[in-house]
Structures are given as C-alpha cells and as structure tokens.
Amino acid sequence: MKVVFWGGSSQSTPALGAWLGEQDIRRDMALILIGRSASRLSAVARACRILTDGKPIRIHSHLVDDPNIGSVLNGADLIVIQVRIGGYEGRSFDEHLPLPYITTRPFLVFCARFLVSRSPR
8 A cells, every 4th residue: 555645744644654654554655755844844744653563564755756657656546635834834825814704715626626636546
C-alpha cells in the first residue's frame, strides 16, 4: 500500500504513520512524505521510522519543488493532504476566513485539481 502525505513535514504525520502501522495490512506499505523543508522532512521521517520500528513500512521523503513530484504520486492508494500555507499568520487566516462562509482556502482547490489530474481513471 502506498500512502502519500502532501504536507508530510506536519507534526501529526508520525502519529498517522504509527496508526497505519498498527492496522492489519497484509502487504508492504510505503509512506511518502512531501514537504517544503528538507530538514523538517528528515526529522518527521526519522520520527516515523522510530514509531513504526519492526513494521513492514518503507518511508521516503520528497521536496514539493522536485520537478518530478507528479511521478511520486503514481500508484498511490491514498493521498493525505495536510498542507498549511503562510506560517502562523497563514494558519490564523486559514482558521478564521472560512468560518462565516463555510468554505476552504482556494489553494486547496488547486491541490485537489493537481492530484485529480494525476489520479488513475
């Protein structure tokens, strides 16, 4: 099973990876982390490896600006989108803007269209 975390340097990623490792999955699993910061991706990948020790899980990381990032999505069984744009200021904006409109940030529409364009039909 191939699971891609778009926004893979999120602090919640290791816990999600550990949870997946506890499921009764009868085949090898690959966790693919995609993010903007090589150092954060490295730290999150290390935490994932610690939490999934002994499980048949391979962990790989890729920077989002990799020109071949589209090929990383090929064959994904699941894509988890957990992007956060704009640091703390962007986070505050993200969490408050949609409240009166019950909507999401336009960037997520971009991400969704990008992922759909590379999904199997």
